[in-house]
Structures are given as structure tokens and as C-alpha cells.
Amino acid sequence: MSELPKPDExxxxxxxxxxxKGWMDTPVNIRKGIACYASNPKSVExxxxxxxxxxxxxxxxxxxxxxxxxxxxxxxxxxLDRFRSIKVFMDICVxxxxxxxxxHFFIGSGDPKNMPVLRAELLRSVYRNDxxxxxxxxxxxxxxxxKIIGARELDLQVLKEWWYYLFQCSECRRCSVFCPYGIDTAxxxxxxxxxxxxxxxxxxxxxxxxANCYRTGNHLGIQPHAYKDMMDFFxxxxxxxxxxxxxxxxxxxxxxxxxxxxxxxxxADPGTFTCMGYMMLFHYLKEKYxxxxxxxxxxxxxxxxxxxxxxxxxxxxxxxMYAEAKRLGVKWILGGECGHMWRVIHQYMDTxxxxxxxxxxxxxxxxxxxxENAKSTKMVHITEFTADLIKHNKLDLDPSxxxxxxxxYHDSCNTARGMxxxxxxxxxxxNVCNNFYEMPANTIREQTFCCGSGSGLNAGENMELRMQGxxxxxxxxxxxxxxxxxxxxxxxxxxxxxxxxASMEYWVPEVDVTGVHEMVANAxxxxxxxxxxxxxxxxxxxxMEEDDAE
Amino acid sequence: xxISYMYSLIAVIILFLLAYVGVKFPGGEVFxxxxxxxxxxxxxxxxxxxxxxxxxRSPVPFRIPTTCGQQKSLPWIKSANIDNPSxxxxxxxxxxxxxxxxxxxxxxxxxxxxxxxxxxxxxEKWLWLFSLTFHWAFFTVLFRHLRFFTxxxxxxxxxxxxxxGFLQIGLPGLMLSGVALLAAVTFLFLRRILxxxxxYISLGSDYFPLFLIFGIAFTGILMRYFTKVDIVGxxxxxxxxxxLNPHVIKGIGxxxxxxxxFVSVLLVYFPFSKLMHLGGIFMSPxxxxxxxxxxxxxxxxxxxxxxxxxxxxxxxEFREKMIEIGLPVEKMMAPETPEEPEEKE
Numbered sequence: 001m002s003e004l005p006k007p008d009e010x011x012x013x014x015x016x017x018x019x020x021k022g023w024m025d026t027p028v029n030i031r032k033g034i035a036c037y038a039s040n041p042k043s044v045e046x047x048x049x050x051x052x053x054x055x056x057x058x059x060x061x062x063x064x065x066x067x068x069x070x071x072x073x074x075x076x077x078x079x080l081d082r083f084r085s086i087k088v089f090m091d092i093c094v095x096x097x098x099x100x101x102x103x104h105f106f107i108g109s110g111d112p113k114n115m116p117v118l119r120a121e122l123l124r125s126v127y128r129n130d131x132x133x134x135x136x137x138x139x140x141x142x143x144x145x146x147k148i149i150g151a152r153e154l155d156l157q158v159l160k161e162w163w164y165y166l167f168q169c170s171e172c173r174r175c176s177v178f179c180p181y182g183i184d185t186a187x188x189x190x191x192x193x194x195x196x197x198x199x200x201x202x203x204x205x206x207x208x209x210x211a212n213c214y215r216t217g218n219h220l221g222i223q224p225h226a227y228k229d230m231m232d233f234f235x236x237x238x239x240x241x242x243x244x245x246x247x248x249x250x251x252x253x254x255x256x257x258x259x260x261x262x263x264x265x266x267x268a269d270p271g272t273f274t275c276m277g278y279m280m281l282f283h284y285l286k287e288k289y290x291x292x293x294x295x296x297x298x299x300x301x302x303x304x305x306x307x308x309x310x311x312x313x314x315x316x317x318x319x320x321m322y323a324e325a326k327r328l329g330v331k332w333i334l335g336g337e338c339g340h341m342w343r344v345i346h347q348y349m350d351t352x353x354x355x356x357x358x359x360x361x362x363x364x365x366x367x368x369x370x371x372e373n374a375k376s377t378k379m380v381h382i383t384e385f386t387a388d389l390i391k392h393n394k395l396d397l398d399p400s401x402x403x404x405x406x407x408x409y410h411d412s413c414n415t416a417r418g419m420x421x422x423x424x425x426x427x428x429x430x431n432v433c434n435n436f437y438e439m440p441a442n443t444i445r446e447q448t449f450c451c452g453s454g455s456g457l458n459a460g461e462n463m464e465l466r467m468q469g470x471x472x473x474x475x476x477x478x479x480x481x482x483x484x485x486x487x488x489x490x491x492x493x494x495x496x497x498x499x500x501x502a503s504m505e506y507w508v509p510e511v512d513v514t515g516v517h518e519m520v521a522n523a524x525x526x527x528x529x530x531x532x533x534x535x536x537x538x539x540x541x542x543x544m545e546e547d548d549a550e
Numbered sequence: 551x552x553i554s555y556m557y558s559l560i561a562v563i564i565l566f567l568l569a570y571v572g573v574k575f576p577g578g579e580v581f582x583x584x585x586x587x588x589x590x591x592x593x594x595x596x597x598x599x600x601x602x603x604x605x606x607r608s609p610v611p612f613r614i615p616t617t618c619g620q621q622k623s624l625p626w627i628k629s630a631n632i633d634n635p636s637x638x639x640x641x642x643x644x645x646x647x648x649x650x651x652x653x654x655x656x657x658x659x660x661x662x663x664x665x666x667x668x669x670x671x672x673x674e675k676w677l678w679l680f681s682l683t684f685h686w687a688f689f690t691v692l693f694r695h696l697r698f699f700t701x702x703x704x705x706x707x708x709x710x711x712x713x714x715g716f717l718q719i720g721l722p723g724l725m726l727s728g729v730a731l732l733a734a735v736t737f738l739f740l741r742r743i744l745x746x747x748x749x750y751i752s753l754g755s756d757y758f759p760l761f762l763i764f765g766i767a768f769t770g771i772l773m774r775y776f777t778k779v780d781i782v783g784x785x786x787x788x789x790x791x792x793x794l795n796p797h798v799i800k801g802i803g804x805x806x807x808x809x810x811x812f813v814s815v816l817l818v819y820f821p822f823s824k825l826m827h828l829g830g831i832f833m834s835p836x837x838x839x840x841x842x843x844x845x846x847x848x849x850x851x852x853x854x855x856x857x858x859x860x861x862x863x864x865x866x867e868f869r870e871k872m873i874e875i876g877l878p879v880e881k882m883m884a885p886e887t888p889e890e891p892e893e894k895e
Contacts, residue, residue, distance in 0.1 A: 011667050018750040049859065082852055084608040085835045091601075092830030095756050097748040098654075098677060101661035107669065117751050132824040148557050148754030173836075176616045179682075180648070180655045181827055182836035184616060214859050217866075225871040251878050297877060298864050311611075312856055319858040329862055347614050351848045373623045377844040385625050391626060418614070420621030420634040420841060427627070442659055442671040446618040446633070481889045 004033065004463050007506055010108075011471070016101070018112035024125070024147055025341075028062050028161035033464035036167055039207030044200060046211040047313065051200030057163065060155075068199045069154055073130060075079035075198045080131065083494055085187045092128045092181050093120060099175035099185070104449045107169050108468030113165050116175035116185040120216050122162055123192055125152045156407030160389065166192040170454035171308070171340075177446050189455070194310040195513075202309060206456035209305040213317050217300040224297035231295070234276045241538065243530030246283035248295055251328065255294035255366070258325050261336025262302040262494035271497040273536045274337060274515025280524055281386070281517060284395070287527050289366045293334065299324035302341040303494060307348075308456040315352040318344060321379070322353050331377040332362040337515050339412030339493035340454065342381060344469070346419045350377040367392040381415075381533060383424040383492060386520060390431045396525040401532065402433035403542040405488040406518070408480045409438070410473060411448035412493035412502070422446075425492050425516050432523040437484040443476035451491075453499035470503030478508045489513050554745065558757035562765055562812075569811035570804045583787065584796040590814035597821025602829050611850040613843040616836040635840050648837055652682050677741070684734035689712060690727035692769070699786040722774060731767045735760055745862045756821060762816050769809040777805055 005013070020294065035057050044052035055063045065071065080087045094140045101107060106114040113119065121459040128135035128151035135151040146152060171186035196202065209219035216223050222230070231248055249255060261278065265271035285291040299320040306313035325333050335345055350356065356361045359378040362371040369388045371380045388396050409429055415421040422445050430436055443449055452469030480486040489500060489511050500513045533544040572578045619630025631640040632647065647653040660674040694711050697703045715723035739760045743754045773779040783799040784806060790796050819825065832838065865872065865879055872879050 008667070011663075014663060016661075016663075017746045023750060037552075047680055081608055082611060084605055084610045085614065087608045088605050088830050088835075091605075092824060092834075094824045095748075095751045095753065096655075096677065096681070097745070097751060098658050100747045100751070102659075107661055112747065112750050115747060115751065122753065132822075144553070145557075148554055150753040150755065173616055176836050177618055178654055178657055178659075181831050182616055182654065182834040184614070184836045187836075189612070198758075215864075217864065223871060224868050224877055225875040227828055228875050228877060244591055253878070282565045297872075298861050316856045316858050319856070320861075323858070323861060333630050345844075347843050348612055350843065351612055351850050352853065354847050369624070371623075372845065373621065373846045376847045379844070387627075391624070417615035417616050417618070420619060420630070421623070422620045424623065440671075447657075472669060475667070500814065513738040 004467065004506075007467075010464070010467060014108065014110045016110050019100050022147075023112060023118060023121075023153060026151075027157055028164050030160065030164050031464075032058070032461070034168065034462055035164060035465075036205050036459045036462050039200070039202040039204045042209040043204070043211035044202065047214050047316070049197060049200070049202075049207075049309075049313070053200060055200075057160075057477050062160070062201070064156075064159075064199055068159075071198050071321035072154060072159075072195050075195045076127070076130070079191050079194065083182065083187070083191065089120065089187060090124055090131075091179075093117060093124070093183055095121075096180065096182065098178045099183075100284045102175045102178050103169075103185075104172070104174070104452055104472045105170075105465070105469045108452070108471035109465075111168075111519045113161070114168055116169075116179075116183075116429050119165050119169055119185055120183065120188045121150060122158070122165055125150050126154045126158065146522065162192055163196055166196065167203055167453045167457065168469075170413070170450045170452070170457055170469065172450035172454055173501065174413065174416040174447065174449065177417060177481060188279065189354055190307075193308065197310050197313075203456065203459070205459035206305050206308045209456075210309055210313060212413075213301050213305065214496065217264075217296070217298045219301055219303060219305055220263045220267050222263055222266065222300065224300075227266065227297045227300055231275075231279070234272065234279060237536075237538075238276055238280060239535055241536060242280070242526055242532060244280075244283065244526045244528060246279050247286075248279050248282065248294070250295050250297055252292075252294035253328050255328060255330055256292040257294075257332055257334050258299070258328055258330040259295055260299050260302045260321055262338045262341060263300055264303070264494035264498055266300075268498065270501065270513055270518070270537075271494055271515065273316060273518040273521075274497065276536050277515065277517035277519075277521035278336060278382070280521040280526060284524060284526055285366065289394070291366060294328065294330070296324045296328070301484035302336050302338045304341060304344045305456055307340055314344060314348065318349055319353050321345075321349065322356050322359075325356070325378075326358045331360040332374075333359070334382060334385055335379050337492035337494065337517060339414040339495060341414075341494075342412075342421070343414035343493050345377065345379050349379070364388055366394050377510060381421060382426065383428050383516060384422065386517070387424045387427045390428060395520075397432055397520075398525055399432050399434050399523050401522050401535065401541055402519050403435070404535075404539075405406075405433055405514075406435040406484060406486045407433050407488045407490050407514075407519070408486045409436070409444070410451070410489055410491045410496060411444055412491060412496060413448060413454060415448050415492060416446055416448045420446075421492075425490075428516055428520060429490055432519045435484075437480050437486055439476040439480050443472065449473040449476070450495070451496045451499040452503055454495055458495055458499050466499065467506050470499070471507065473500070474503050474507030475499060475502065477511055481508055481511055487511055489518065490516055493514050552743070552749070554752060554754040555757040555761075558754045558761050561758060562761040564810055565762075565811065565815055566765065571809045573804055573807040579798040579807070580882055582811055583798055584791070586793065586814045587810060588796075590817040594817035594820055597818075598829060601821050601826055602833070605830070605833050609814040609851045610835050610839070611852065613839050613841075614835055615839040615841045621841060636842055636845075638840060641838060641840050645832070645838060649831055652678055654687075655681055676737075680734045680737040683730050684738060687727045687734060688763070689733035691725075691731055691770070694725070695726065699792045701789055720775070725774075728767060728771050728774075732764065732771070735764045735767065738850075739764070759816070759819065759823065759825060762812055762819070764817065766809060766812045769805050769812065771889050773803075773805050773809065775805060779803055779806055 041052035137147045152349035169189040176184035265275040282293045306317040356378045449472040617634040619633030622629035622636035635641040655678040658674045659671040787799045
């Protein structure tokens with residue numbers, strides 16, 4: 001692994017002026033610290049994707065299948081015929097440059113090929129050459145003319161450039177907010193990665209979670225008994241903190257609803273505290289209102305790294321949600337805090353694996369609220385659900401238990417720009433804690449920045465890239481940290497909870513990361529609980545510091 | 551030297567000379583005045599339609615609007631029905647704002663690194679302002695030109711002309727739209743060569759239409775204010791084109807043919823270039839779809855069955871461990887089956 005530069009070094013290296021040489025004449029330089037490792041052939045093979053092999057992006061020879069150009073060209077054609085988005089987006093960009101400085105990877109790196117327009121041009125140049133009349137006519141005059149209209153042939157260098165830069169896009173869609181035609185680089189990256197997967201060029205941080213998820217039901221490869229073990233461990237922790245023993249149920253037939261959340265929250269801090277938060281909330285609802293929620297070890301993953309591989313892989317992994325809901329005979333599905341999980345559920349699931357006619361239109365039996373907005377998909381976001389509970393006064397809350405926190409909120413790219421879930425989490429946060437401060441307007445809501453590690457880029461070997469991409473978000477956090485003393489960054493995304501702690505530690509070390517439902521559980525007064533002296537992290541509550549010292 | 555704009559500039563100069571010199575040859579006026587414009591118009595119309603049909607042939611498998619505001623969810627949360635449309639009406643307004651006022655470009659910000667370690671994002675209105683000016687001015691100019699193609703000239707065209715010339719400077723009266731068009735094109739060109747990032751991404755196919763449109767506006771202004779083209783002759787000629795009874799009028803002058811030729815080239819170039827954003831914007835799935843994918847099932851015409859890992863397969867692999875830790879299972883472990891008597895071979 002390469003040495004990660006110090007924050008001030010990384011910052012001072014950023015230069016937005018591109019080199020004088022044109023981008024087509026600048027060959028790709030695949031750098032350690034930026035690129036992710038190639039996929040493990042076993043993982044590729046397990047899910048039956050083509051050309052599993054041991055290869056490395058740092059090698060000269062990528063051991064491509066002999067007819068790789070043909071495969072890519074055929075794949076490109078197929079996708080143009082299947083997706084209007086890609087066809088239109090290939091044709092209509094005017095290169096106005098409005099998107100250029102909207103990408104967190106460009107802002108943090110200054111690498112001109114991270115400008116969304118140029119990332120798309122990497123593919124467009126080949127598209128023009130191979131699929132357009134103008135490209136074919138003008139291209140036939142000579143190579144120089146090709147360059148003037150931005151066309152070029154696909155060769156090994158171009159392919160490597162694709163790979164390098166398509167895995168420097170987190171599909172966050174921020175550029176598409178600013179594009180006057182709504183050109184969405186996420187669509188282009190998704191399509192580009194699909195093409196790369198046709199010749200076995202994935203990264204391992206995506207390929208192995210995909211294989212894990214296919215086999216064990218979750219990205220981390222947690223087997224059912226281990227899953228239960230981990231939850232038992234949280235149960236003990238909760239009992240220690242609150243004096244209440246919660247009893248989550250698993251794979252329970254006939255439960256009211258099925259709950260699905262990213263496995264990352266079962267696995268690592270600070271997501272685990274969010275998971276404990278869910279468990280406490282569900283216990284509360286069971287005790288008070290008899291609302292029966294079950295977890296599944298088979299559909300134990302909310303996220304979907306298949307989405308970062310291909311549309312088909314996304315569908316294959318996503319199928320478990322409806323299948324499990326059907327098997328267990330629940331009424332509807334509740335989904336936990338996660339970003340791309342919700343992009344998939346909101347914009348793809350019903351289309352891919354629906355109709356979910358075996359489920360009921362979601363109604364909260366506690367408040368009577370009909371979730372009309374989830375009428376067809378039959379899956380409700382937990383902050384929609386909790387916001388509704390709070391609005392109807394169904395939760396006993398003591399927000400002062402979060403008084404040691406000064407909170408700001410990071411909108412996840414996918415829930416913000418692929419759904420529009422902006423107010424629900426804010427409403428929940430404002431009701432469970434007293435100190436809430438927004439980051440500057442150009443960095444939140446639909447203009448929110450990616451954590452820097454989305455879409456499967458949350459690996460260890462590409463830390464420099466992750467810190468570059470995390471800079472804009474961290475910089476905005478730093479602003480409210482300095483202005484208001486913010487010490488907690490709330491989010492509703494498991495990748496955020498995995499990625500932001502590293503980026504905070506690097507850029508704004510004084511700020512921690514939390515899920516929204518961790519704060520809900522801190523404030524939630526469980527029936528029969530003992531006096532709480534610590535929060536879920538076993539840190540003393542405000543005013544309890546001395547009790548703790550005793 | 552940037553070959554992209556040099557080649558484009560040279561191309562436009564060659565086009566200028568072609569028309570300017572070409573009309574002086576016998577048959578030149580017929581060629582540049584009648585044959586080329588008719589051909590260009592046909593190519594434009596067929597090319598445009600063909601391109602749109604080609605886009606439309608590809609389905610929209612998923613409902614993927616870019617949501618730029620609060621979704622419609624709980625009744626007490628105010629939703630942004632334009633930036634995150636939950637109804638077709640919302641989409642229509644969103645599209646109108648986008649097409650007529652360049653709504654998304656209006657959001658544009660400029661990112662700058664400030665002293666120390668701060669990053670700022672300031673509202674950047676100039677690109678929006680000049681783009682809007684460019685499109686509106688172009689549209690106005692185009693609309694005003696209807697007076698050459700209609701007889702009698704409709705009242706709305708006359709009204710627009712009056713508005714456009716309300717300053718009443720000079721004779722013939724100065725038309726604001728022409729000046730605005732030239733200014734906007736100049737701005738759009740200058741930002742392409744002065745802003746390093748934009749220069750880096752600009753292709754010949756970005757400069758060429760700018761030069762061409764500059765040429766069109768320039769020759770138009772030249773004719774109107776300086777060479778004082780024979781306006782009656784021009785009208786007689788354009789009406790002859792409209793009525794499909796084309797005949798050349800003598801003495802209109804070379805600049806007019808250059809103007810007409812530039813317009814013809816633009817028409818031919820249009821369907822094969824980025825200028826098709828005129829049609830494409832209406833077909834952009836991130837803008838023209840309702841964000842209701844959880845309310846109403848969106849159908850993907852090519853949705854195909856895929857290989858999945860079923861629960862049964864999952865339980866088969868983990869059944870023993872599941873039973874051991876007390877997780878419910880569908881099939882209990884088969885009781886130790888008595889060994890089949892081994893077959894001897």
C-alpha cells in the first residue's frame with residue numbers, strides 16, 4: 001500500500017488547472033493509493049460472471065480474453081439499445097462544463113479526468129468512433145480529424161483509462177443536478193462498469209461482497225449462526241446499558257413485518273450502535289403496541305453491491321428481499337438506514353423483482369398511517385416510519401440524553417438525489433436531540449457531497465482516493481465544527497458509517513459519526529428501563545460523568 | 551495553438567469563401583440560393599426526426615429521475631412537486647423551467663480553494679445568464695425572420711420586431727436580439743478559451759457551431775446595417791422559396807448568399823451534432839419522469855428472469871448451524887438415515 005500523504009500535503013497538491021497537453025494525448029497512469037485491487041477470481045466464479053482470473057491493474061498485461069474488443073463493442077451496442085438514458089447521454093452533451101467542479105473526486109484531486117464531463121467523454125469518444133455516422137465519416141479522413149470531433153479507437157490504453165476512472169466515480173449523481181440536460185454520470189459509470197465486467201475487470205471490494213451476498217445473504221459473508229451470535233452480543237450490551245433485555249426474532253413466520261438493513265451495521269462500529277438502536281426501537285414497539293418485527297438471516301443485506309457490477313447482478317441479489325417476505329408471510333417490509341440500498345429499492349426493485357402482490361399496502365398499525373408513497377413497492381424507509389411515530393407522539397423520548405452531542409446531518413447521495421428523502425431524517429434528529437446545525441446550503445440536500453467511498457470504493461488500498469473524495473464533505477463538517485462546535489456527524493447510510501469515520505479522522509479528527517437510530521435509541525425511554533448513565537457507546541451521559549467516575 | 555478551434559475557424563472561413571466566391575460563377579446563385587437551402591432543410595428535418603426516433607426506440611427500463619427536492623411521503627411533510635415531481639403536472643413544470651429558463655444551469659456554483667484549507671462554492675450566474683441570452687436571442691432572431699417567409703406578416707411577428715427594436719437607435723432600427731446574440735456567442739467562445747477546465751474539455755465540434763452562428767449573426771448585421779441589402783428583393787426571393795416557385799433575384803449580393811449558406815450548413819450539421827440537445831432534453835430520463843416508483847410499478851420491457859440463490863439452497867447449506875443456534879428452519883435435519891447397504895460391485 002502506498003503512503004497516504006498528510007492532510008495539508010494532500011490539500012496543497014490540488015490544482016484545478018489542467019496540464020497544457022490534451023487529455024487524449026495524456027496516457028493513463030494507474031497509481032497506487034488511487035486504484036482498487038482486482039477482483040478475486042473465486043468470487044467472480046462463484047456468481048458465474050465471465051473470465052475469472054488472477055490479474056492486477058498494476059501489471060502491463062491484464063490477461064484479457066483475445067476478443068475483448070469485440071465483447072465490449074457488442075456489449076456497448078446492446079446497452080445503447082436497452083437504455084435510452086445512455087443513448088441520449090452519449091449524444092447531447094455540449095461540454096458546457098457546469099458539471100466540472102461539482103464532483104467530489106475532482107474537487108479533492110484536481111485530476112481533470114475526474115470532471116464528470118470528461119469521465120463521460122472517455123466512453124463517448126469510443127461511442128463516436130464506433131457508433132455515429134459523423135464519427136465514421138470524419139474519422140475516415142484522418143486521425144487528426146478524429147481528435148477534433150473527440151473520437152478515438154478503443155485500445156488497451158483507453159480500456160485501462162476507463163477502468164481507472166470508472167472506479168473513481170461513486171455514482172452519487174451530484175453532477176446530474178447541475179447538468180442542464182440531466183446527464184447522469186452514474187448511468188454512464190454503471191454502464192461502463194457493466195462493460196468492464198463482461199471481460200472480468202471488476203475490483204475485489206465489489207466482487208467479493210457480491211459473492212458473499214449471493215451465498216450467505218450479506219456482503220460480509222456472515223453465516224446465519226454468526227449473525228445471531230452478533231445480535232446476541234448486542235442484546236447483552238443493551239441490557240448492560242438499559243437494564244432491559246430485548247428479544248429480536250429471526251426468520252419468524254407470520255411476523256407483522258420484515259426488517260432489512262445493511263449487514264455493515266451488524267459488523268463494525270459505529271454502525272453497530274445504529275443496529276442496537278433498531279433493536280431497542282423494535283423492542284419498544286413490541287412491548288407497547290405488540291408490533292412484531294422480524295429480521296432475516298437469508299435476506300440479511302440491505303445494500304446491493306450487485307448495483308455496482310451490473311443491472312443483472314443487482315437483480316439477482318435484490319430478489320432475496322421479496323422472496324423472503326413472501327416465505328415469511330409478513331405484511332410489508334421495513335428498510336434500515338442505507339444509501340444505495342434505497343436507490344435500488346426506490347427506483348429499481350419493484351420493476352426488477354415485483355410486483356409484490358403477496359404483500360399488503362404498508363400501514364403503520366400503531367398510528368394508522370398509510371404509507372401511500374410505498375403503495376406498490378411495499379417497502380418503507382425507517383426514517384419515514386419513525387418520523388410518523390414521533391409525529392403521532394408514540395415514542396417516549398428524552399432528547400436531553402443526546403445533549404453531549406452537537407449534531408450535523410449528512411444527506412446520503414442516493415436517498416437525496418435518487419429518492420428525495422430529506423425532511424424525514426431531519427425531523428427525527430430534531431426530535432431526539434437538542435443541538436442540530438446544518439452544514440452550508442451548497443453541501444446538503446440535493447447538493448450533498450458523497451462520503452468519498454460510495455459505490456464499492458470503500459477499500460483500504462485506495463485510501464488517497466477516498467480522502468480526496470471525502471474532502472468536500474469533511475470540509476463542510478469542519479466549517480460547522482469550527483462555527484458551532486459540532487462533534488457528531490449523523491447519517492442514514494451504512495457506507496457512510498464505514499467510510500466517514502476514516503475521512504473525519506483524517507480531515508476533522510474531533511468529529512464522530514453516528515446513525516440516526518443510534519440517537520433515537522439514546523433518547524428512547526424503554527418500558528421498565530433502569531437509570532441510564534451512559535449512551536449506547538458506553539460513554540457517560542451529560543451530568544453522569546461523575547457517577548461514572550464513582 | 552489549439553487545433554480544435556483553429557480547424558473550426560478555418561472551416562468556417564472556407565465555407566465563407568465557398569459561398570462568397572461560388573455565387574459569382576454561372577449557376578452559383580441557383581446552387582447556393584435554391585438547391586443547397588432546400589437540401590439542407592430536408593436533411594435537417596429528416597435527420598432530426600431520425601435521431602429522435604432512434605432515441606425513442608431504446609426503452610426506459612427504470613424510473614431514474616434525479617430528485618432535487620423533498621419527496622412526497624408523509625402528508626405533513628411539504629414536498630417539492632417541481633424539483634421532485636410526484637405528478638405529471640410537476641414534470642411538465644419541471645421541463646418547462648428546464649427548457650425555457652435553464653433551471654439546472656441556474657444552480658451553477660463555482661468551487662474555489664481559499665487560503666488556509668477552506669473550499670467555497672459561490673453562485674456562478676454568468677454561464678446561465680449568457681446561455682439564456684444566447685437561446686432567447688437566437689429564438690427571437692429566428693422568429694423575426696418569419697417576416698421573410700410569410701405574406702402578410704403575422705401581427706405577432708411585427709409586434710416582436712417592434713419590441714426588439716424599442717430602443718429606436720439608428721436607421722434601420724437596431725434590433726437588440728442581434729446584438730445580444732453576438733455578445734452571447736462571444737462570451738461562450740471566450741469562456742471556452744479562457745477558463746482552463748472548459749478549454750481542456752472543448753472539442754472542435756464545440757467551437758465550430760459557435761463560429762458558424764457568429765458568422766450567421768455577423769453577416770445578418772452586416773446586411774441590415776452596413777451593406778443595406780435590397781430587402782424587397784430578398785423578400786421576393788424568400789417568398790419564392792416558400793411558395794415552391796424558386797427563382798433567383800439579381801443583385802442581392804454576396805453577403806446574403808454567405809448568410810444563407812451558413813444557415814444551410816448549420817441545418818445540415820444540426821442532426822449529427824451536439825446541437826441535438828434541443829431534442830434530447832425532452833427525452834432525458836433523469837428530468838422527464840415522475841418520482842413515483844414506489845407508488846406505481848414501472849415496467850421494464852426487457853426484464854428477464856435471472857439466476858438467484860433460493861432460500862432452500864441457503865438453508866441446505868447452513869441447516870445444521872441454524873438448528874444448532876436455534877434459528878427456525880423449513881426442513882428439519884433428516885434423522886440419521888440408516889446406511890444403505892453398500893452395493894458391492
